[in-house]
Amino acid sequence: MSRLSNIFWLGTKELRSFFSDVVLLGLVIYTFSFAIYVQGHSNAQELYNGSVAYVDDDKSELSRRMMAVFLPPYFKHPVPISESDIDHLMNTAAYTFVIVIPPDFEKDVLAGRSPEVQVNVDATAMVTAGLGYGYIQQILTTEIDNFVSRNEGTYLSRSQNVQKTPITLSVRVVFNPNVMTSWFTSVMGIVNNVTMLAIILAGAAIVREREHGTMDHLLVMPVTPFEIAMSKIWANGLVIAVASALSLEIVVRQVLKIPIAGSVPLFIAGVSIYLFFATAIGIFLATIARSMPQLGLLYILVAMPMNILSGSNTPLESMPPVLSTIMMFSPSTHFVLFAQSILFRGAGFSIVWPQFLFVAFVGCLFLAIALMRFRTVAVQAG
Template sequence: MRSLANIFWLGTKEIRSFIHDYVLLGLVLWAFSVAVYAQAQSSSQELHNAAIAIIDEDNSALSRYVIEGFYLPPYFKPPELINLRDVNRLMDNGRYTFILNIPLHFERDVLARRQPAMQVNVDATVMVQAGIGAGYIQQILTTQIRNFLSRSERAPPSPVKLDIRIAFNPNVTTSWFTSVMGIINNVTFLAIILSGAAVVREREHGTMDHLLVMPVTPFEIAMSKVWANGLVITLAVGLSLSLVVRFLLGIPIAGSIVLFLFGVMIYLFFATAIGIFLATIARTMPQLGLLYLLVATPMNVLSGSNTPLESMPRGLQIVMQASPSTHFVSFAQAILYRGAGLDVVWPEFLAVALMGGLFFGLALFRFRRVSAQTA
């Protein structure tokens, strides 16, 4: 009971120190509010208001039917008709991202099964829209031409109809993914920074010597920093999901936020241990920041939050199974996107807890050695 009391009161000291550190307090508020909102709204991966122009040299019923297919707000702006001689000038000026050229005798050649060619000029400096938009244009052209031929009774209807059903994100809206993944990445970022800064701050302010001469053990000091910083981040995650993601962005959460926060607390046991471990190596805050870049950045990039784990080389997939961040992203997506319950995610919880406990033991061993040298 005395040890628990020491851990509790040392933790409250950490919380008071955090509240009075306006830089770290501002960092937490920014990371779970403005940063999440900005990431959700600015990194769109779908087509939105793309500028398109069309050169209609055929001026036939088919060409007009094709043009009607591009009145698809908010994917494309209303298409504008231009002359062939203006293509180079308009593309050089960046006026349009796409220019579609419907050639002369297009309808006649299509009905005669001559497979005429259509040209699409794409401004690839608008990288995301250029890649996605070219696929949209091809799909629209295929659909419009097939429908026109079916209505003209010159071609039989397609024997196969593809019925696409998209689960969990029906409109394939990027912000539904990036907002939650932004919160998940910030959990790792702030857990390492806050716990590491707590140890470095003690050393820089000279209060570490005071702690070591008190009747407390290195384990109690380390655990107080773990629970205090973990509590701060868990509360920030819960508020961010409720206020920023659900209320401000209007993004639905399929699963239980309480279950997810329970998983966050398990993962923070590991992430804060990394911060303490790095703080025993770094002597100053700048050194801690550099070590963070070497450790946390690969963890976030390779965890599956940005790129699916299945898209990585097989060897890298096996290696990343030893990282709790991979399992954290896995159960976070399962709970928040697919509404999974504890019966589905408990193996991921167990893996994170076991690896977190192992790494906490390593961090505690290193912390005790450094404390003994300081004493």
């Protein structure tokens, strides 16, 4: 009980020290609020409000139908222009897409010929251009096929050569029906930031004691290095766990309007288990670094690859087999796996318990190594 009491009161001292550090406090607030919001929008892979103009040299029912199917939010309503204005309007970035429908287009389609529709794309807007071209091709092809099917009886003799696809592909997207990038990037941003802040806060707590000269004061007190390290782990872990829960509820659910399929308390329980591993990495790096700049450099070498290769940015299936096999031994990979299972797919504890068990086992192993290293360094310093 005496040891637990020491860990508790040292942890409260760590919390007071954290809340008095404006820089670290601001970093936590920014990381779990504005940074998540920006990450949810800045990496969007969807098309919004694409500007479309068209030149209709056919003036037919089919050409009017083709232009009527471009609707918000993907595209703005198409604007008719003359062919002589195409170059000027695209040079001034007035429109990203300009569609040119040739004369007798409807007649050629119903006659079984293969007329061409010209789509001019401003490729300086790379993401919009790439996505928009694919959308336009799919929209126009679908509308033309529907028009031919409706007029097949009237123009049977002229449409008998029209090619039809023998198979219809029905795609059903699970968990993210509209394939919204923000649904994925915002939640994965929280997952990555948990690793980042756990390492930085735990490491900074040790380095700060050394830089301020208060580590010697702690070592002459009737407390052990184990109690000092554990107090910093629970205090900083509590800050990150609370910040993660608030970020999911306020930023993700209320501000970004992103639904969370699973249990947030179950996810926070997994975060708490994972924090033993992440804070252990921070303490271990702090025993090597002599200053905050050195800790930052070590973080780049250790945590950045761990985050990038964990599956939060690139699926493990897209990595080389050797690399994906190696990353399966990292708790960060299993953290991403159970976070996606809980928050995206609504998985319960009966499904994610193997990841919880692996993270707990490796986390305790790394924590023991970090505490041994910290005890050795503390004794040498004393």
